[in-house]
Amino acid sequence: MRHLFSPDGLAALDAVISRAPLVGFDFDGTLAPIVPRPETARVPLPLRHRLERLSALLPVAVVSGRSLPDLSDRLGFEPRYTVGNHGAERQGGTSAAGHELDGLRDWLRRYAAGLHAAGVVVEDKGLSLALHYRTASRPDHALATIRELLRPFGAALHTFPGKMVENVTAPGSPDKAVAVHDLVRESGAPCAVFFGDDVNDEPVFASAPADWLTVRVGFDDRETQAAFFIHHTQEMVPVIDRMLARLVADA
Incomplete structure (x- = not known):
């Protein structure tokens, strides 16, 4: 995987921006740094100003x-599109029913004391559940506790890991890929650029x-299908600056 600021990466970025793509971003770990307390996450002000400018020139989505x-x-700016719950929640309506997770909600309430003792925090987002263990004193034990509680549900739920979190959605819920492809069609853009950092x-x-451009934020040992990478969220500022410069040059 090559860095986006390599010669090949910059050439690919310039070429795709010249086609007026949809530009999609994940939020946590992409636009906003990962923080110990998720409720404090925000888009940094320098990046926010650049995203405001970009949103006036291209269809921008936060997924x-x-x-x-x-x-x-x-966010601090208004993208054309926002999508939540890993692709299942759209502005003006939802694509999935949260009641499909009611059995899990009851199960987690039954074992609330054990989860609390393990340092697991349950976040109910309606169309998905997130079991966080970022602040657990023994993260391996917390993750094992989560997976043991989820095991009886098997294929009745869709679970996938994240950064110090296990996520749960109903089977068949739209994922981010479905959402981004839908937005490309809806916006009329010929292609897309997408930045993300997690599973x-x-x-x-x-x-x-x-003909799309995909960029992984963060470089580690995990395999990825992204074409390019940047090291961290701070590099989003020069990335957006490069996009804006290309758009001005093409105007």
Whole structure:
């Protein structure tokens, strides 16, 4: 995987921006740094100003695992599209029913004391549940506790890991790939650029046609289908600056 600021990466970025793509971003770990307390996450001010400018020139989407009400107060700018709950929640309606997770909700309430003792925090986002263990004193034990509680549900639920979190959605819920492909069609854009940092972004990377540009934020040992990478969220500022410069040059 090559860095986006390599010669090949910059050439690919310039070429795709010249086609006026949809530009999609994950939120946590992409636009906002990962923080110990998720409720404090915000888009940094320098990046926010650049995203405001970009949103006036291209269709911009934020596609997050957060719920839309949670996400909306953290951006500081108005993208054309926002998608929550890993792809299942859209502005003006939802694509899945939260009641499919009611059995799990009851099960987790039954074992609330054990989860609390393990340092697990349950976040109910309506169309998905997140079991966080970032602040657990023994993260391996917390993760084992979560997986043991989820094990009886088997294929009745869709579970996938994240950064110090296990996520749960109903089987068949739209994922981020479905959402981004839908937004490309809806916007009329010829292609897309997508930036993400976690497991739930991989379906977008894996499903991207050859003329899309996909970028992983963060470089580690995990396999990824993204074409390029940047090291961390701070590099989003020069990335957006490059996009804006290309758009000005093409105007």
